[in-house]
Amino acid sequence: MPRELFKKILPHVGVLAVFLLTVAIFCRPALEGEQLNQHDNVSWKGMAQNAFEYKAAKGHFPLWNPNLFGGMPNYQIAMEGKSILPDLIQLFSLGLPKPMNFFFLACLFFYFLSLSLGASPLIGATLSLAYAFSTYNPVIIAAGHDTQMIATACMPLLLAGLILLYNKSYWIGLSVTTLGAYLLIAANHxxxxxxxxxxxxxxxxxxxxxxxxxxxxRHLGLAAFFTLVSAFLAIGGNALILWTSAEYSKYTMRGGKEVSITADAVKSTQTAGLDTSYAFEYSLGNRESLTLLLPNAFGGGHSRNLEEGSPVAHKLIAAGIDEGSAEQLSQSLPQYWGKLPYTAGPAYVGVLLFVLGTLGFFINRGAISTSMLAITLMGVFISWGKNFPVFNLFLFEYLPLFNKFRAPSMAQVIPQLGLAVSSLLLLNNIIQEKISLFTKKTMTIVGSLFGCLFLLWLLQDYSAPIDEQLLNAYTDKNGSDQLARSIIAGLQETRSNLFGEALLRAILLTGLLGGLLWAFTKKWLSTTGAMGLILLISTAEILAVSHDYLDQSLYLSAEEYGASNFTPSQIDQEILKDKDPNYRVLNLATSTFNDAKTSFFHKSVGGYHAAKLRIYQDVIEKYFNAGLNQGILNMLNTRYIIVSDPNSGQQSLLNNDQAYGNCWLVSQLVTAPNKAEVLKKIGTITLSDTAVIEQAHYKGPLNYQRDSSATIALTKFDNDTLTYAIKCNSPQFAVFSEIYYPKGWNAYLDQKLISHHAVNHILRGVELPAGEHAVQFIFEPESYKKGTAIMNASSYLILLVVIGGLAMGWRAKLKRHTK
Structure with a gap:
C-alpha cells in the first residue's frame, strides 16, 4: 500500500477501532454469548415460530401464518423472498452480535455523513458516538424494536447521499443515496x-x-434526476416488502374501518387510517421534549420508582405513618411524571449535541442548517401528538399516509438527527476557526436557554396525570384526603428535585465542554487535545445515562433465555398431546390480544401484532372485550381455553367440546346489508346451522337441503394450501374456520377455480355441488409473485449503480488531482 494512502486511511481505521472498543465495553455481555431479553423480540419469536418450523421441514417460509389471530399473512413476520443482494446490514456491522451490531452500524453511517460534510475524523467520531448512543436508541433496543433501530442507524447514510448529490458530487451521491435508500427501506420499519x-x-x-x-x-435537473433514480431503484429493490405491505395494510387496522363499535352500538362508518385516539395514544408531553437535554427531569421511565428516603416518605412520616410503612408505600410509586401511558426511558441526546446543535441553528448558515432546524422543530411537534392538536390533527387529516402510523413519541428520532448534524456543522466550523464561539450572541443564547430552564424549574406546575388517581385511591371512606395530599406533595417535591438536579448536571457539563473549547480558542489546547477530551467526556456522559436503560440485568444466557420464554407449561404440554393439531387455543390467563407466546406452541385465537386484520379487530371489540360468546369461539374452532384463578393465579385448562371443527355445512344463509349488521347478527344466531353474509357480495340460494349423510373434512393442512374432502347428495354451503383475506387466497373445486365468500364477518364460505369433491384453498398472492420479480431485477441494477457510481466518482476524483 502506498505510504500516502496508508496515512490517509490510518485515522479512519483508528476511528473504527474506537467504535468497536466503545460498543464492546457497552455491550460486554453480548461478547460473552449472552443475549438481550427483549419483549418485542420474544413476541416476534413466538409469532414466527410456526414459520421457522415450516421452513425447517419444507425449505422455505410459508406466506400464511395460522398461529395468531386465527391466521394472517406472514408478510411482516417471517416472509420468504431473499434478494440476490447479500445481507448488507450484517456486512457493514461486521457480523457483530446483537446489540453491538446496532450501535456500530449507527456509528459507522453517521461517521460517513460527517466525512461527507467535511469533518475531521475526531469530530466525526465524537458526533457519531453521540448519535449512536443517544438514549432513545438503547431504550428501543431494550424493548426489542430491532427494525426501528436499524432504520435509525441507516438514516445518516441516506442523508449523506442526498447532501453529496445536492453538493454536485453526482456519481458518489447517486451511489450512496441508492445504497442508503435501499437499506433504510429494507430495514422494514x-x-x-x-x-x-x-x-x-x-x-x-x-x-x-x-x-x-x-x-x-442544470444542477436542479441533475439532482432531481439522480434522486429519482435512487428512489425508484430502492423501491424496486424492496418491491416485495412494499407491495405486500401496501396491499395488506388496506385490510388492517391501519387501513381504516367500516364498522364503528361502542359499548352500546355497532354502526357502519367509513374511515381511512387509524382512529385518532389510538394513533395519538403515545403522545409526549410538551415539556417532556426537554429530556433531549435533561434526561431525568421527568423521572426517566415507568420502571423507576422512588428511592429510599424520598420526600414522599418524609411527608408520610410527618403525617403519622410509621417509617417502615412510609418507605414501603413511597418506594412503590413511580418517578415518571410525564404524559406517556408508558415509557421505558427518555430520548436524551447528550449535552454536546443539544447545546451545540441549538447554537448551530442560530449560527450556522446554508441549506443544510436551515433544514436541520426545520426538521428538529417538526419532529418535536409530531412527538407531542394529541398535546399539540392544531398541528398534528391537521397532518393526520391532510398529510398522505400520516394517519397510518401511531406512537407520535417515535418522532423523537428526528430531532436526534437534526441536532447531531447541526452540532457537527458548528463544531467543525469552530475547530477550523471559521467562526468564534465565544461572542456576545452565543453567550446570550446559552444564557437565555439555561435562564429559561431555571425559571421553568422555579415556576412550573409539578402535577402529573397520576396525581388524580392517587387522590382517589388514598382518600378514606370518611372523605379525608390528608394521606393522599401528603403523597402528592411529596411527589411534587421529588419532581422538582429531579428537574433541578438534571438542570444542574446540564449546566456543569456545558461549562466543562465550553471550557475545553475556550482553551482551544486561546491555543492552550491543540486541536487533537481539545477534541480528544471532548470525545472522552461527551461519550462517557451519554454512555453513563444510556447504560441505565440497557444494563447487564437485561441479558440472559442462551439457556436462561429459552427457559424463561419458550419452555412449555404443563398446560401447553397437555394441549400438545392432541394428535390433531388443527384446532385453536384461547389463552385468557394472559393479555389475550397482546400475547404471542401462546402462538409459539399453538394456533392461537389471540396474538400480538401491530397490524392485525381489521375484521378480526371488529370481532375482538364486539365479542371479546366485554365477555365471551360461545358461538364465536365455536366457529373459530376453539378447542382449548386456558384460564387462571383471579386470586391464586393458578392456571387451568378447559376443553370446548362444542367447537365446530375445521369446516361444517349450513342449511341457511342470512343476508345483511353491510358489515356492521353481519357483525351484530353472528352474535344472535346458531352458527353451526346458519351463516351470515353481506347481501351485496352474494347472489346464490339462501336455503340448502339438509343432508344427514353429507360429510366434509380437512384432509391436509399446509399453511398456504388447505385441502378438504366433501361428499353430499345435494348442493351444500360450507363454512371454513379460516380467516377470510381476499388478496391471495383462491378456492378450487376439483382443481378448478371457484369463487369463495366472506361469511360470519371473518370466515370463508363456499357453494358446493352434489357429489364427491376435493376443495382446496391456496394462498398465492400476485403481490408476492410480481414483487419478487421486480425485487430481483432491481437488485441487479442497484449493484450496478452502487459499484458503478463509486467507480465513476473515484475516476472523476483522480482526474481532478491529475490536472
Missing part, C-alpha cells in the same frame, strides 16, 4: 422510513430554493 421521507422533502426544498435563486437550472 415503515414509520421511520416515512419520517425520513419528510426529512428528505424539507432538505430538498431548502436546497431547491437556493438553486432557483441562483438560477442553477
Amino acid at each position: 415503515l414509520q421511520i422510513t416515512y419520517y425520513f421521507l419528510l426529512i428528505a422533502i424539507i432538505l430538498t426544498l431548502s436546497f431547491a430554493f437556493s438553486w432557483i435563486n441562483n438560477k442553477e437550472w
Whole structure:
C-alpha cells in the first residue's frame, strides 16, 4: 500500500477501532454469548415460530401464518423472498452480535455523513458516538424494536447521499443515496422510513430554493434526476416488502374501518387510517421534549420508582405513618411524571449535541442548517401528538399516509438527527476557526436557554396525570384526603428535585465542554487535545445515562433465555398431546390480544401484532372485550381455553367440546346489508346451522337441503394450501374456520377455480355441488409473485449503480488531482 494512502486511511481505521472498543465495553455481555431479553423480540419469536418450523421441514417460509389471530399473512413476520443482494446490514456491522451490531452500524453511517460534510475524523467520531448512543436508541433496543433501530442507524447514510448529490458530487451521491435508500427501506420499519421521507422533502426544498435563486437550472435537473433514480431503484429493490405491505395494510387496522363499535352500538362508518385516539395514544408531553437535554427531569421511565428516603416518605412520616410503612408505600410509586401511558426511558441526546446543535441553528448558515432546524422543530411537534392538536390533527387529516402510523413519541428520532448534524456543522466550523464561539450572541443564547430552564424549574406546575388517581385511591371512606395530599406533595417535591438536579448536571457539563473549547480558542489546547477530551467526556456522559436503560440485568444466557420464554407449561404440554393439531387455543390467563407466546406452541385465537386484520379487530371489540360468546369461539374452532384463578393465579385448562371443527355445512344463509349488521347478527344466531353474509357480495340460494349423510373434512393442512374432502347428495354451503383475506387466497373445486365468500364477518364460505369433491384453498398472492420479480431485477441494477457510481466518482476524483 502506498505510504500516502496508508496515512490517509490510518485515522479512519483508528476511528473504527474506537467504535468497536466503545460498543464492546457497552455491550460486554453480548461478547460473552449472552443475549438481550427483549419483549418485542420474544413476541416476534413466538409469532414466527410456526414459520421457522415450516421452513425447517419444507425449505422455505410459508406466506400464511395460522398461529395468531386465527391466521394472517406472514408478510411482516417471517416472509420468504431473499434478494440476490447479500445481507448488507450484517456486512457493514461486521457480523457483530446483537446489540453491538446496532450501535456500530449507527456509528459507522453517521461517521460517513460527517466525512461527507467535511469533518475531521475526531469530530466525526465524537458526533457519531453521540448519535449512536443517544438514549432513545438503547431504550428501543431494550424493548426489542430491532427494525426501528436499524432504520435509525441507516438514516445518516441516506442523508449523506442526498447532501453529496445536492453538493454536485453526482456519481458518489447517486451511489450512496441508492445504497442508503435501499437499506433504510429494507430495514422494514415503515414509520421511520416515512419520517425520513419528510426529512428528505424539507432538505430538498431548502436546497431547491437556493438553486432557483441562483438560477442553477442544470444542477436542479441533475439532482432531481439522480434522486429519482435512487428512489425508484430502492423501491424496486424492496418491491416485495412494499407491495405486500401496501396491499395488506388496506385490510388492517391501519387501513381504516367500516364498522364503528361502542359499548352500546355497532354502526357502519367509513374511515381511512387509524382512529385518532389510538394513533395519538403515545403522545409526549410538551415539556417532556426537554429530556433531549435533561434526561431525568421527568423521572426517566415507568420502571423507576422512588428511592429510599424520598420526600414522599418524609411527608408520610410527618403525617403519622410509621417509617417502615412510609418507605414501603413511597418506594412503590413511580418517578415518571410525564404524559406517556408508558415509557421505558427518555430520548436524551447528550449535552454536546443539544447545546451545540441549538447554537448551530442560530449560527450556522446554508441549506443544510436551515433544514436541520426545520426538521428538529417538526419532529418535536409530531412527538407531542394529541398535546399539540392544531398541528398534528391537521397532518393526520391532510398529510398522505400520516394517519397510518401511531406512537407520535417515535418522532423523537428526528430531532436526534437534526441536532447531531447541526452540532457537527458548528463544531467543525469552530475547530477550523471559521467562526468564534465565544461572542456576545452565543453567550446570550446559552444564557437565555439555561435562564429559561431555571425559571421553568422555579415556576412550573409539578402535577402529573397520576396525581388524580392517587387522590382517589388514598382518600378514606370518611372523605379525608390528608394521606393522599401528603403523597402528592411529596411527589411534587421529588419532581422538582429531579428537574433541578438534571438542570444542574446540564449546566456543569456545558461549562466543562465550553471550557475545553475556550482553551482551544486561546491555543492552550491543540486541536487533537481539545477534541480528544471532548470525545472522552461527551461519550462517557451519554454512555453513563444510556447504560441505565440497557444494563447487564437485561441479558440472559442462551439457556436462561429459552427457559424463561419458550419452555412449555404443563398446560401447553397437555394441549400438545392432541394428535390433531388443527384446532385453536384461547389463552385468557394472559393479555389475550397482546400475547404471542401462546402462538409459539399453538394456533392461537389471540396474538400480538401491530397490524392485525381489521375484521378480526371488529370481532375482538364486539365479542371479546366485554365477555365471551360461545358461538364465536365455536366457529373459530376453539378447542382449548386456558384460564387462571383471579386470586391464586393458578392456571387451568378447559376443553370446548362444542367447537365446530375445521369446516361444517349450513342449511341457511342470512343476508345483511353491510358489515356492521353481519357483525351484530353472528352474535344472535346458531352458527353451526346458519351463516351470515353481506347481501351485496352474494347472489346464490339462501336455503340448502339438509343432508344427514353429507360429510366434509380437512384432509391436509399446509399453511398456504388447505385441502378438504366433501361428499353430499345435494348442493351444500360450507363454512371454513379460516380467516377470510381476499388478496391471495383462491378456492378450487376439483382443481378448478371457484369463487369463495366472506361469511360470519371473518370466515370463508363456499357453494358446493352434489357429489364427491376435493376443495382446496391456496394462498398465492400476485403481490408476492410480481414483487419478487421486480425485487430481483432491481437488485441487479442497484449493484450496478452502487459499484458503478463509486467507480465513476473515484475516476472523476483522480482526474481532478491529475490536472
